[in-house]
Amino acid sequence: MARSPLAPAVARTAWRRAEPIHAMIYFAPEARQRYGALGLDGLTGYFASRSAAFGAVPAEPVVATFFNFKPALVHAALPAAWERAAPTAVLRARLDAADAALRRAFADLEDGAGTPAVAEAAGLARRAAESACEQLPGRPLFAAHAALPWPDEPHLVLWHAQTLLREFRGDGHVSALLLAGLNGLEALVLHAATGDVPVRFLRRSRGWTSDEWAEAVDELRSRGLLADGDDLALTEAGRELRQSVEDRTxxxxxxxxxxxxxxxxARLAELARPLSRAVVDAGLLDLKATPTAG
Structure with missing residues (x-):
């Protein structure tokens, strides 16, 4: 029996409340330590760990699916990373890092990572993720992660489920950006123009130079999406385009x-809120800790 669609805000809130439980893997010191032990430092660890589900791929599939990184940055990391560590070893390191980081974050909860709230949230998130697994076409990065085995412990089930849901949403977001006529750098510039994330972080962490960024700004201004002037600001057309991308996503x-x-x-969002807060309070989402392109 077909299920009725949800109001977009309902699904978005469930995803957003739980997202820190997945996103911490890109910032947690536990991840950097384990990738470093494999000889994968900085962004090489990031590219290898997130793409390892594909297997030992060259840079091109990662350029395509990660979307907003400068291609040269990806080529500098892949496929060289696979000469240092096999994808299976990287995936083990990533799961081990998630285990250690979440155990630390949830340590102050009653029963720690084994609290009933974690188990209940894991069950709900897994149901949603497994439902998403019935819709693989057009979702390459999600599909690669969907092929990975499920972990056993509830906090890792929750992390893996949220990882799947994040990549499911991310593949859709890339499709929405392409339909809007935006490339990866232009999407970053428009994101920066909202003021939600600092320009310096977005530009440097994705490997773009100041000149490349300035060229994209000029292009978007010529299309009427950014306002003239020294400040980076969306025009009304820019805000409408951004909103249409978010709505489609x-x-x-x-x-x-x-x-x-x-x-x-609503129950998943309720359960995830204190768990995500525990992740933040443990310092697992410190933007200063993320690797940058220099």
Missing amino acids: DALAEPAYRVLGEDGC
Whole structure:
């Protein structure tokens, strides 16, 4: 029986409340330590760990699916990373890092990582992720992660489920950006123009030079999406385009959460909020700790 669509805000809230539980893997010192032990430092560890689900791929599939990184940055990391560590070893290191980081974050919860709230949230997130697994076409990065085995412990089930849901949404977001006529750098510039994330972080962490960034700004101004002047600001047309991309992304992500219904999504959001807060309070989302391109 077909399930009724959810209001976009319902699914988006369920995803956003739980997102720190996945996102911490890109910032946690536990991850850097384990990738470093394999000889994978900085962005090489990031590219290898997130793409290892593909196997020992060259740079091109990662350029395509990660979307907003400068291609030269990816080529500097791949496929050279696979000469230092096999994808299976990188995946083991990533899961081990998630285990250690979340155990540390949840240590102050009653029963720690084994708290009933973690188990319940894991069950809900897994239902949504497994529903998403029925919709693989057009979602290459998600599909690669969907082929990985499920871990056993509840906190890792929750992390893996949220990882799948993030990549499911991310593949849809890339599709929305392409339909909007934006390349990866232009998408970053428009994101920066919202003021949500510092320009310096977005530009340097994705490997773009000041000149390349300035050229993209000029291009977007010529298309009427950015206002003239020294400050980076969206025009009304720019705000409308950004909103249309977000709306399309929400629409493409919603089917994963439909299996939970409004009540299940609300319960997942309720359970995830203190868990995500614990991740933040443990310092696992420190932007200063993320590797940058220099």
